[in-house]
Amino acid sequence: MRLHxxxxxxxxxxxxxxxxxNVALLKLLEEARVRAFWRPAAGxxxxxxxxxxxSLGAGVLTLIARQEVEYYAPIPYQxxxxxxxxxxxxxxxxxxxxxxxxxxxxxxxGAQILYARASTTVVKADGATGRPLRISPLERAAWEPYLExxxxxxxxx
Amino acid sequence: MRLHxxxxxxxxxxxxxxxxxNVALLKLLEEARVRAFWRPAAGxxxxxxxxxxxSLGAGVLTLIARQEVEYYAPIPYQxxxxxxxxxxxxxxxxxxxxxxxxxxxxxxxGAQILYARASTTVVKADGATGRPLRISPLERAAWEPYLExxxxxxxxx
Amino acid sequence: MRLHxxxxxxxxxxxxxxxxxNVALLKLLEEARVRAFWRPAAGxxxxxxxxxxxSLGAGVLTLIARQEVEYYAPIPYQxxxxxxxxxxxxxxxxxxxxxxxxxxxxxxxGAQILYARASTTVVKADGATGRPLRISPLERAAWEPYLExxxxxxxxx
Amino acid sequence: MRLHxxxxxxxxxxxxxxxxxNVALLKLLEEARVRAFWRPAAGxxxxxxxxxxxSLGAGVLTLIARQEVEYYAPIPYQxxxxxxxxxxxxxxxxxxxxxxxxxxxxxxxGAQILYARASTTVVKADGATGRPLRISPLERAAWEPYLExxxxxxxxx
Numbered sequence: 001m002r003l004h005x006x007x008x009x010x011x012x013x014x015x016x017x018x019x020x021x022n023v024a025l026l027k028l029l030e031e032a033r034v035r036a037f038w039r040p041a042a043g044x045x046x047x048x049x050x051x052x053x054x055s056l057g058a059g060v061l062t063l064i065a066r067q068e069v070e071y072y073a074p075i076p077y078q079x080x081x082x083x084x085x086x087x088x089x090x091x092x093x094x095x096x097x098x099x100x101x102x103x104x105x106x107x108x109x110g111a112q113i114l115y116a117r118a119s120t121t122v123v124k125a126d127g128a129t130g131r132p133l134r135i136s137p138l139e140r141a142a143w144e145p146y147l148e149x150x151x152x153x154x155x156x157x
Numbered sequence: 158m159r160l161h162x163x164x165x166x167x168x169x170x171x172x173x174x175x176x177x178x179n180v181a182l183l184k185l186l187e188e189a190r191v192r193a194f195w196r197p198a199a200g201x202x203x204x205x206x207x208x209x210x211x212s213l214g215a216g217v218l219t220l221i222a223r224q225e226v227e228y229y230a231p232i233p234y235q236x237x238x239x240x241x242x243x244x245x246x247x248x249x250x251x252x253x254x255x256x257x258x259x260x261x262x263x264x265x266x267g268a269q270i271l272y273a274r275a276s277t278t279v280v281k282a283d284g285a286t287g288r289p290l291r292i293s294p295l296e297r298a299a300w301e302p303y304l305e306x307x308x309x310x311x312x313x314x
Numbered sequence: 315m316r317l318h319x320x321x322x323x324x325x326x327x328x329x330x331x332x333x334x335x336n337v338a339l340l341k342l343l344e345e346a347r348v349r350a351f352w353r354p355a356a357g358x359x360x361x362x363x364x365x366x367x368x369s370l371g372a373g374v375l376t377l378i379a380r381q382e383v384e385y386y387a388p389i390p391y392q393x394x395x396x397x398x399x400x401x402x403x404x405x406x407x408x409x410x411x412x413x414x415x416x417x418x419x420x421x422x423x424g425a426q427i428l429y430a431r432a433s434t435t436v437v438k439a440d441g442a443t444g445r446p447l448r449i450s451p452l453e454r455a456a457w458e459p460y461l462e463x464x465x466x467x468x469x470x471x
Numbered sequence: 472m473r474l475h476x477x478x479x480x481x482x483x484x485x486x487x488x489x490x491x492x493n494v495a496l497l498k499l500l501e502e503a504r505v506r507a508f509w510r511p512a513a514g515x516x517x518x519x520x521x522x523x524x525x526s527l528g529a530g531v532l533t534l535i536a537r538q539e540v541e542y543y544a545p546i547p548y549q550x551x552x553x554x555x556x557x558x559x560x561x562x563x564x565x566x567x568x569x570x571x572x573x574x575x576x577x578x579x580x581g582a583q584i585l586y587a588r589a590s591t592t593v594v595k596a597d598g599a600t601g602r603p604l605r606i607s608p609l610e611r612a613a614w615e616p617y618l619e620x621x622x623x624x625x626x627x628x
Binding site: 008010012027030034079 | 165167168191234
């Protein structure tokens with residue numbers, strides 16, 4: 001199962017070539033990841049996107065160990081949010097592999113364009129010591145429905 | 158009359174002080190301005206926010222001549238879009254003064270917090286020559302409903 | 315007296331108009347300010363730019379209360395660092411007004427181009443409580459040589 | 472042989488965790504790449520860093536096809552430029568694989584820290600049509616001295 005996170009572009013994501021910059025794309029992935037894992041503040045209603053509850057809590061640091069991304073089509077500025085689809089390629093002892101397909105807006109009509117595919121290895125760590133923390137059974141149970149095959153990269157050497 | 162443009166924060170807008178960075182705030186204003194003036198592509202439905210039609214068209218450059226901003230309260234990361242209120246402080250011969258109040262989300266309940274106030278002087282210019290272009294009667298007619306008193310800055314020396 | 319801080323552009327500062335973005339300019343000012351006030355780590359030699367010693371230390375927060383900027387000429391990408399000239403327009407009880415002239419590289423030959431002028435009001439505050447802190451006599455003595463007339467803005471209404 | 476490109480950090484590269492953000496790191500790589508390939512404007516002296524001449528010229532687009540990056544140690548803000556070491560892992564028909572090791576400043580004394588390793592696949596393309604362009608014999612001859620083994624990633628699944 002995939003989590004669909006709508007992410008709005010900003011005109012400022014464009015670079016001098018007038019397309020969403022390749023680095024800016026990773027900012028979109030970061031935001032999709034934050035929105036997926038972020039625990040809403042008390043009193044804040046559930047947001048329109050699903051939330052991976054239980055979210056990573058206070059005192060927990062998430063370290064980025066590696067990222068891989070392939071770009072398939074230039075992304076123009078558009079007002080409708082991109083459809084960032086997110087799943088897990090692996091649930092390890094203390095690390096998770098988050099995979100993403102970045103597609104054109106879901107409600108634009110016609111076939112969606114696959115703009116990019118990516119993966120991020122996130123390590124759950126202690127906020128004070130920086131040491132890896134084990135993923136809890138509660139977290140594993142909440143995340144397992146989103147476990148799929150890892151993202152396949154076509155241009156990898 | 159003010160135009161209300163919902164603008165989503167990104168976690169990446171935070172700086173090392175864990176609040177929306179003072180420069181990142183101007184990226185939010187830029188995006189609000191683009192969304193207000195952007196002519197949707199053919200086939201794209203009207204977006205949820207009002208559009209200042211007739212928008213500035215192709216071959217027209219918008220130069221930023223000056224900006225002024227005052228910060229009143231730190232902005233934490235939050236999932237709901239900020240309520241960026243936008244109006245014109247002045248419609249000149251070839252320049253417009255865009256004013257903004259940046260408030261906490263409109264639907265969060267309770268009184269809204271005024272985070273910041275700003276103004277941007279935008280000059281309409283010829284895309285090829287860079288020379289100022291006169292604002293057309295059509296544009297003036299479309300924009301006049303949004304003409305209000307210019308933003309009042311309280312900390313200006 | 316002005317402090318000259320060389321600041322390198324990044325190609326990523328350009329926007330879709332192929333010039334340094336108006337918001338990115340404020341990132342350059344932020345970096346010039348940080349370099350001017352940053353206390354080098356122990357063991358780090360004095361950097362090539364002068365340092366406003368005594369710098370603002372640990373436990374001290376610097377809040378940005380307002381900014382004003384005027385843009386006079388588009389800035390192209392270039393490898394040589396811009397010449398950001400920095401001085402104080404005012405030394406208040408707990409706030410300082412930092413003024414900037416952003417010029418083309420100092421060593422490029424010919425007359426320098428004034429790209430932009432700006433000012434930032436910085437409030438010295440307690441890192442824990444957020445309350446304004448008085449500027450110390452030591453700080454005042456170190457900063458007074460850089461006190462000049464405040465930046466004059468020509469497009470202010 | 473590796474090209475050493477000094478890249479200055481900006482305080483704004485830090486995120487709310489007070490380290491250089493994982494996405495900001497790719498902005499540093501982008502700048503190192505631009506500095507390595509950028510043809511200085513006429514009249515601009517050779518910059519302190521070597522230049523991969525003949526540079527990619529006008530009318531040529533460089534498309535980013537994929538990126539891979541591994542993060543080994545958090546990067547604190549520091550005034551001295553990072554030592555971004557750049558080489559080619561492959562020179563293909565119309566694409567090149569740029570590899571990078573990002574190290575702590577070269578002149579800081581003591582052993583350098585390897586902060587991150589990355590690779591970017593760049594496709595040389597026609598600026599008008601977007602079609603891949605063959606790398607010329609002149610380019611190949613200029614770039615071959617920088618051909619080494621491709622970057623080895625230790626966390627790749």
